[in-house]
Amino acid sequence: MRTRARTAGVAADLDTGAAADRPRRLHADSGLPDRLFRGVAHGGGGLVLAVMLLVGGFLTYRAWQALRVAKWHFLTTAEWQPDARNFGIAAVIVGTVLIAGVAVVIAVPLAIGTALYISEYAPQRLRRPLVSTIDLMAAVPSVIYGLWGLFFLQGKVIGLSRWLSTYFGWIPLFKVTDADPHDPLATATVYTASTFIAGIVVAMMVTPIICSVIREVFSQAPVGEREGAYALGATRWGVIRSVVLPFGKGGMIGGTMLGLGRALGETIGVYMIISPVFAVQPHILQAGTSSVSSLIALQYGEASKFGMSALMAAGLALFLMTLVVNFAASTIVARSRSGATAE
Template sequence: MTTFVTAPRDRAAGAADTARRVPPGRTETVDRVFRGGARGSGAVVLVIMLLVGVFLTYRATQALGVARFDFLTEPLWEPDAHRFGIAAVLTGTVLIGLVAVGIALPLALGTALYISEYAPRKLKRTLVSLVDLMAAVPSVVFGLWGAFFFQGHVTGLSRWLATYLSWIPLFAVDGSDPDDPLQTLTVYTSSTFIAGIVVALMVTPIACSVMRETFSQAPAGEREGALALGSTRWGMIRSVVLPYGWGGVIGGTMLGLGRALGETIAVFMIISPVFAVQPHILQNGANSVSALIALRYGSASEFGMSALMAAGLALFLMTLIVNFIASSIAARSRSGAGTEA
């Protein structure tokens, strides 16, 4: 009986065939063009950001020369009287952003984990499309919904929080009596809390998309290894997916915070502007840097416009610092380190 043995194909010959199919010169040229385009795009973004900062600094020089360090500590906004500062609006901006992130983070994290780990394959595509569509809803739509519908339905929750958590200064409401059943609920409207919830619904789809994309890239081998060792689905997520996607969680959260800090129309339509440091998030009256600019832009004098540019410069620098810190933290995670060029 004769046995025929087929010799394996020589690897060098296979590599030569591959090299003949893709000319080396063409591959190098394509890679060089792509690398140059990517670097050029990054350089253009940096130049644009630099020009924005230079423009704001130039326009704000006049106001900053008058206000000096009082610009950061003065709560009033009377630029024509040379009494103005961003202490009040900066406090409101930070509080609205923190409320939004505090609500958006668990919503985005839970939704991203369900879509990437639990949802059936047929339902997953539908959920991804719905989340992406929510991110495309205009800000003014959220503002109208929050001002004319949501605000009237959440004041009860605000009153409940003020009743049982007023011992925390953040949830205290001046001039309210929780034991008075006839007290009007207007003291809880147009607050930082309501504006933060509406902004949270706006930033949740963005944060969710970033987290979901990172979770889906968790190594399949580590997933299968955890399950093969007897881990439950949640145990695998806790030991593999979440540690790997830590950079995406931070990146998505900070991206949402950046939009929350700069949100204008929705906040402007909901809040009742006050120019005083307002640390009580449930109480009527709030403000933010972007809402201040929208409120005073049309009636500002030349010097007042310079003061508004100074406020915009402060917001610009704050968002840059937040994003820089977030990128530094995300780069130390496995998913962030994997994307380093």
């Protein structure tokens, strides 16, 4: 009996000890201000998501009539005659992608170079004015860039367009079908209102956005790794190449895709430059192109009820494109070292 009692007591002590060794769930009262902030943050995120869903639902509802008629031909037809039931976005999608591509090719090297200069080379007294100037460029209205491109840039770029078509016209992208580059008296109008000029204008609009993202990422490069590279005898460019650029890779890709999303949806600046052509136009130096946003701006005022539904369908396609690009950008940034550090 004593042995059984002793065994039972030992077992009870072990159970009590095991219960005491279990980790307890801690609860800390964060306080009313923290709870309010958390609620406002969650509410803001939910509101943004709700607005996005409402915009997508509205566009889908208004575009359903046209999509039901066009079906999958809406993505492959290059004509735009909605009242004749012959319409599609093949031509304008090509123009949109080409304009955005030209803009990104020009803007990304400029943005990376500017961001590196501000974060690594610029004297301290110049950094704040340069950052303010870049932020001011992002706030300039699109119509100002459009006027600048129409009345100033277009005349200056014709010579470059002629040179590119003369020496690189064997590349289909730089070919101009209606021009003789060896004729000095040939008209220059074939080089105006082109994808190339519109892309340069859009590049000036998206460069501040890309530069701001990349500069912020470069400034977060680990100080310890910088100092370690200097201690091993690296030059400033060696530190940039071995520490700053690898750390900011995700930010560079994410900033580029955010700028691409802005370039895809640009309207007024492109509308003021291009000469609308509703055909697949793959030659970026040749006059005439179109984009989804400029199509909507051009046709909105005189569209019939069915034509308005077709325009809503084009807007829905552009909405989905920019949404995919922005989600991809946020995913890349979040998975990078810089994005993980920011979180």
